Amino acid sequence: MSAPLLEVSGVGKRFGGLQALSNVSLSVEAGEIVGLIGPNGAGKTTLFSTLVGLHRPESGAIRLDGRDLVGLKPHKIAAAGMVKTFQNVALFLESSVLDNVLTGGLMRHSIPDARALARRCLERVGIAAIAGKLARDLSFPERARVEVARALCTEPRVLLLDEAMAALNHAEMDAFMALLRQLREEGLTLIVVEHHMRAIMSLCDRLVVLNFGQMIATGTPEQIARDPAVVEAYLGRSAA
Amino acid sequence: MSGLSPRHWAGLALLAAFAIALPFAFEPRGYGIRILCLALLFAAMAQSWNIVAGLANQISLGHAAFFGIGAYTSTLLLIHFGITPWLGMFAAAALGGAAALLISLPTMRLRGHYFALATLAFGEVMRVIGNSWGGLTGGPVGISVPFAQPSLALMQFRETRSSYWLMLAALVLVTLVFVAIKRSRLGYRLRAIKENADAAEVIGVDTTRTKIIAAVISGALTAALGTLYAQFQFFFDPDTVFGVASVSVRMAMIAIVGGIGTAAGPILGALFVIPLEELANQVFSAQAAGLSQLVFGLLLILVILIEPRGFMAIGPRLQRLFGKGDRR
Numbered sequence: 001m002s003a004p005l006l007e008v009s010g011v012g013k014r015f016g017g018l019q020a021l022s023n024v025s026l027s028v029e030a031g032e033i034v035g036l037i038g039p040n041g042a043g044k045t046t047l048f049s050t051l052v053g054l055h056r057p058e059s060g061a062i063r064l065d066g067r068d069l070v071g072l073k074p075h076k077i078a079a080a081g082m083v084k085t086f087q088n089v090a091l092f093l094e095s096s097v098l099d100n101v102l103t104g105g106l107m108r109h110s111i112p113d114a115r116a117l118a119r120r121c122l123e124r125v126g127i128a129a130i131a132g133k134l135a136r137d138l139s140f141p142e143r144a145r146v147e148v149a150r151a152l153c154t155e156p157r158v159l160l161l162d163e164a165m166a167a168l169n170h171a172e173m174d175a176f177m178a179l180l181r182q183l184r185e186e187g188l189t190l191i192v193v194e195h196h197m198r199a200i201m202s203l204c205d206r207l208v209v210l211n212f213g214q215m216i217a218t219g220t221p222e223q224i225a226r227d228p229a230v231v232e233a234y235l236g237r238s239a240a
Numbered sequence: 241m242s243g244l245s246p247r248h249w250a251g252l253a254l255l256a257a258f259a260i261a262l263p264f265a266f267e268p269r270g271y272g273i274r275i276l277c278l279a280l281l282f283a284a285m286a287q288s289w290n291i292v293a294g295l296a297n298q299i300s301l302g303h304a305a306f307f308g309i310g311a312y313t314s315t316l317l318l319i320h321f322g323i324t325p326w327l328g329m330f331a332a333a334a335l336g337g338a339a340a341l342l343i344s345l346p347t348m349r350l351r352g353h354y355f356a357l358a359t360l361a362f363g364e365v366m367r368v369i370g371n372s373w374g375g376l377t378g379g380p381v382g383i384s385v386p387f388a389q390p391s392l393a394l395m396q397f398r399e400t401r402s403s404y405w406l407m408l409a410a411l412v413l414v415t416l417v418f419v420a421i422k423r424s425r426l427g428y429r430l431r432a433i434k435e436n437a438d439a440a441e442v443i444g445v446d447t448t449r450t451k452i453i454a455a456v457i458s459g460a461l462t463a464a465l466g467t468l469y470a471q472f473q474f475f476f477d478p479d480t481v482f483g484v485a486s487v488s489v490r491m492a493m494i495a496i497v498g499g500i501g502t503a504a505g506p507i508l509g510a511l512f513v514i515p516l517e518e519l520a521n522q523v524f525s526a527q528a529a530g531l532s533q534l535v536f537g538l539l540l541i542l543v544i545l546i547e548p549r550g551f552m553a554i555g556p557r558l559q560r561l562f563g564k565g566d567r568r
Contacts, residue, residue, distance in 0.1 A: 052442050078444035090439035092432055103432045106425050107444030154443050 003066065005030040005189055006051075006082070006158055011060030013043075013050050013213075020046045021057070021213045028158070033180065033190045035204035035221070039233060042210040044193045045087055048160045052084045053077045064158065079107060081157035085147040085164055087193070093136040097122065097146050100135055104153035114153070121149040124179060141167045145176075152183075159183075161192045165199055177203050201225070209233065259408055263401035273400045275518050280407035281468060283510035284414045285487075286494035287503075288461035291418055292454045293492065294501035295430035299352075302343070302359030304487035305366040306336040306459040310466025311481045312370070312377055315385050318394075325395040329467040336463020337456045344455040348448055351437070363488050370478030382477030385470055395471045403472055410468055411507065414461055419503050421457070430454055434501075462491075497543055499552025508551045513540070 004027035013021040021043050028034050036044050049055045051062060053074040062069045069077050077083075083104075092100050101121055105114030122128045125145045130138065135146060148164050161180075165173050177199060180190060194200050200207065200221065207224040209217040211233040217224055224230055244252070266273040285307065293299050313335050314328025323331075347358040370377045377383060390398040397403050421427050429450045432440035441447050470476060480486055490513070498509025517536050524532035547554050 054438060054442065073446070073448075074438075074441035075444050075446045078442060083444075084442060086439060086442075090436045092435035092439070094435055095431060099428065099431075103428050103440070103445070104443040106428055111425060111428070150443060 004028055005065060006191075007061075007063040008051070009061050009063075011047075011050060011057045011062065013046060013055055013057045019213055021050065024060070024210070024213070024215050026208050026215065026218065028189060028191060030157075030189055031184055031187060032206060033184055033192065033204050035200045035207040036191055036193045036210065037195075037200060037207055037224075038210035038216075041212075042233075043213040044210055045162055046213075047210065048084045048162055048191075048193065051077075051160060052082060075107070078154055078156075081155075082160070083151045083154045083156040083158075084160035085144075085151050085162055087162040087166075089140070089143045089147050091135040091138075091143055091146055091150075093134070095135060096131070097127065097133050097135060097138070098131040100146055101149045101153045104150040105155075107154055117155075118149070118153050121152045124152065125149040126175060126179075141172065144168075156188065158189045158191070161190065161194075163193055163195065165194055165196060173199055260405070263404045266401075268399045268401060270400075273404055275515055277400060277404050277407050277472060279510045279514040280404065280411050281465060281472070282490065282494055282514050283507045284407070284411040285462060285465050285491045286498070286506035286510055287411065287414045287418050288458050288465065289491045290495050290500065290506050291421060291461070292451070292458040294495060294505070295422060295427060295434065296451050296454055297434040298348070298451060298455070299356045299492065300359040300455075300458075301356045301484070301488045301492060302361070302363035303458075303462050303491050304363040304482045304484065305343070305359075306339055306462040307466040307469070307487050308366055308370060308478065308481035309336050309339055310463030311470040311476055312383070312466075313463070314467035315383055315470045316376070319383075319386055324393055325467055325471050326393075329464045332467045333460040333464040336466070337460035339463075340455045340459025341452060344452045348451045348455070360484065360488070363482060363484060367478050367482035367484075370482050377478060380477060380479070382475055382480075385474045387474065395468075406468065407472075410465060414465075415503055415507070417457070417461065421454070422503070426450065426453060493540065495550075497540065497550055499550030502550075502552045505550050505552045512543075512551070 006028040008027070009025045011021055011024045012019070024047060036047065038044055046055065050057050053069065053072050053076070057070060060070070064080050064082055067080065069080065069082070072080075092103065098115070098118055101118035102111070102114045105117045109117060119128065119131065122131050125148050127142060127145050127149065130142060135143065138146065144164050144166060148161065151159055165176055168176060173196065180192070180203060184190060192200070192204065204221055207219065207221055208215060209224060209227070209230050216229045216233060217227045219227070262276070263273055266276070285303070289300065289303050310332035313332040314325045317323040317328040317331060318325055343359065343362045347355055350358055371380050373379070388394050388396055390396050395406070429440065429445045432445050433447050433450060437447050466481060469481065494509035494513050495506045496509070497513055498507065499505030516539060520532040520536040524535055547557070
């Protein structure tokens with residue numbers, strides 16, 4: 001077995017008195033789609049933010065292709081190939097959609113090349129038609145897709161999607177999942193946080209379950225659906 | 241996407257011709273042309289400030305530090321070593337840029353009010369140093385630029401209109417720098433930082449480095465303009481060139497009144513604020529102490545209340561109100 005592309009071991013993150021993450025370990029193989037699930041407040045977004053360097057963990061290691069990323073600034077981690085989207089959507093609101101996405105391409109390209117790449121990313125995500133609109137004028141689902149296009153424009157190896165499918169209808173969600181599968185075929189590794197169980201179950205090769213900042217289970221979607229600890233975390237003790 | 245339409249170019253050419261010919265409408269050594277010179281100089285200063293404050297939203301209230309460093313650098317080089325202000329201006333820019341780098345390292349992590357206060361303090365520290373290091377600066381008494389035969393080589397002119405053209409050239413140059421930055425990768429990065437610094441970092445923008453580069457360019461240009469000020473006024477003291485109200489806040493206010501982050505904003509702002517200030521002084525200074533500042537302040541508040549985004553936002557707003565009704 002080859003070494004995993006992303007290896008998280010024993011990561012802990014504390015905010016004041018709150019232990020947001022404790023001893024989280026997971027490894028992700030190149031080309032995998034891993035689903036990260038758990039109740040609200042379980043630490044999913046905190047884990048993403050820690051992985052991309054917005055938070056610095058107090059303990060543990062985060063290795064991408066064997067290189068330790070702990071302590072690196074987010075832009076260095078982006079350059080190494082790991083990027084996340086923001087759950088609450090963090091676009092550059094006064095800029096056009098194209099300029100938003102283009103900015104992601106500037107890390108590796110000149111403006112004209114980044115612009116061409118940005119157009120391709122917009123096309124892939126299915127929003128080429130709104131390239132000229134101001135980000136502030138978009139609907140929430142549109143914004144979420146711009147967020148994904150912008151992350152793709154950085155040409156990542158590992159993409160962390162934080163509820164990118166929120167507010168999509170069923171048809172849109174199917175199209176989006178087809179895109180993610182296509183990206184995986186092209187070599188991208190994905191970790192997705194998502195609340196839509198239907199999407200998670202059909203999309204992911206493997207699930208990781210967080211609860212109160214701890215990893216309580218990992219396995220295939222079928223295994224996870226039957227895991228008593230997971231059922232308890234979601235539905236309470238009596239249901240388990 | 242980039243370039244301007246032929247109509248815009250024609251408009252700009254017309255504007256340039258008008259700006260170049262304008263001094264001939266004024267008395268060569270009169271008061272009016274001096275006010276115009278100051279308006280152009282402050283437009284250029286506000287434009288330099290605009291590079292870091294307008295594009296990255298790092299609102300500095302300490303740019304007087306760089307301005308004063310520039311004024312003193314070239315003047316001291318001229319006094320002690322006879323170095324022409326043209327070269328002194330480059331030394332000023334180098335020192336101004338270095339000072340900007342030095343102050344940026346600890347303050348660029350700060351955002352909003354905290355950054356504004358830290359830079360404000362830096363400007364004040366420079367003023368205090370200027371006042372107390374008498375051996376170097378002449379202290380509170382001030383310093384005079386040695387007067388020589390008027391000559392281009394020493395940046396001293398017989399007629400004020402020559403100074404006017406120099407200020408105009410400086411304004412055009414700084415504006416070109418601003419526009420070039422705005423359209424470059426640096427400009428895209430600065431805008432990303434302004435609109436969402438965390439998101440910018442995550443998609444690969446080195447936010448600290450980007451802000452520091454902008455601050456150094458801005459500080460260097462401001463210092464070079466300090467040299468022009470010294471050569472124009474011939475006399476200055478620490479309270480004038482390092483002043484919060486006289487320089488730092490005025491630079492910010494001009495850009496904000498005109499339209500922060502736009503190329504034309506600081507120019508419109510300066511052409512409004514500087515003459516208005518002079519007018520208020522002339523009309524009201526005889527009436528009661530402080531009345532002119534009060535009227536000036538009230539007028540500024542009125543402008544900001546009517547359009548907080550500055551003059552540059554008024555045009556589109558009027559268009560929406562009247563002309564192009566096809567919007568909705």
